Amino acid sequence: MNDTWLxxxxxxxxxxxxxxxxxxxxxxxxxLAWMNREALRKTAETGEAHYWSRxxxxxxxxxxxxxxxxxxxxxxxxxxxxxxxxxxEQQGGIACHTGRHSCFFQVLQGGNWIAADPVLRAPxxxxxx
Amino acid sequence: MNDTWLxxxxxxxxxxxxxxxxxxxxxxxxxLAWMNREALRKTAETGEAHYWSRxxxxxxxxxxxxxxxxxxxxxxxxxxxxxxxxxxEQQGGIACHTGRHSCFFQVLQGGNWIAADPVLRAPxxxxxx
Numbered sequence: 001m002n003d004t005w006l007x008x009x010x011x012x013x014x015x016x017x018x019x020x021x022x023x024x025x026x027x028x029x030x031x032l033a034w035m036n037r038e039a040l041r042k043t044a045e046t047g048e049a050h051y052w053s054r055x056x057x058x059x060x061x062x063x064x065x066x067x068x069x070x071x072x073x074x075x076x077x078x079x080x081x082x083x084x085x086x087x088x089e090q091q092g093g094i095a096c097h098t099g100r101h102s103c104f105f106q107v108l109q110g111g112n113w114i115a116a117d118p119v120l121r122a123p124x125x126x127x128x129x
Numbered sequence: 130m131n132d133t134w135l136x137x138x139x140x141x142x143x144x145x146x147x148x149x150x151x152x153x154x155x156x157x158x159x160x161l162a163w164m165n166r167e168a169l170r171k172t173a174e175t176g177e178a179h180y181w182s183r184x185x186x187x188x189x190x191x192x193x194x195x196x197x198x199x200x201x202x203x204x205x206x207x208x209x210x211x212x213x214x215x216x217x218e219q220q221g222g223i224a225c226h227t228g229r230h231s232c233f234f235q236v237l238q239g240g241n242w243i244a245a246d247p248v249l250r251a252p253x254x255x256x257x258x
Contacts, residue, residue: 004240027157032207079227079235098208112134
């Protein structure tokens with residue numbers, strides 16, 4: 001592939017666009033992370049989700065440490081061309097670093113955020129060396 | 130409600146967090162827009178999605194002009210507490226200003242973005258006075 005498709009993206013000044021990961025089959029929204037040009041390119045080229053880690057300030061191959069790789073089925077771009085939506089198969093069934101299926105596990109109920117989804121595996125088990 | 134739940138959000142320096150709207154039933158991701166504190170408060174209080182329009186620099190009641198209001202069924206917050214996911218009933222079945230169901234209508238295929246979803250209603254009809 002040449003880079004025309006990457007040029008079509010409206011990269012903002014900081015070079016980062018939001019990327020929403022949605023699970024194939026279940027339709028669950030698993031997480032939102034950020035992609036720079038290199039992360040989006042790697043995602044498309046390797047078929048595995050890559051993000052830009054804002055906290056670690058480096059390219060982040062999702063699941064590189066945990067094994068919870070996201071296999072990419074499709075990549076979509078929105079009307080303003082500054083957000084992508086990727087459809088993924090979530091390896092291990094866990095997207096969140098807390099050990100939950102989805103990062104969106106807190107639900108607003110009666111004026112409070114309630115942790116509504118179970119921890120499927122302890123983070124200490126996921127990230128042990 | 131008091132404001133404790135709003136204080137729990139990790140508001141970034143510019144005051145804006147990404148908000149992903151997902152359609153109840155279909156599970157389709159319809160759009161991503163931005164919320165400031167006031168937009169999130171209004172969304173929860175009125176049960177209709179409110180965003181912060183970055184281009185118009187004002188609070189934006191989604192569907193206020195088009196009639197394509199989003200009725201909010203649930204509001205979720207992610208693990209880092211800086212992204213929300215709202216589950217909505219999309220009035221009129223059109224979320225995108227191009228007249229499509231979802232804003233994510235461009236799919237990456239063979240190194241090109243392909244407009245894969247049909248225009249359901251012409252924007253000139255949606256936004257006529």
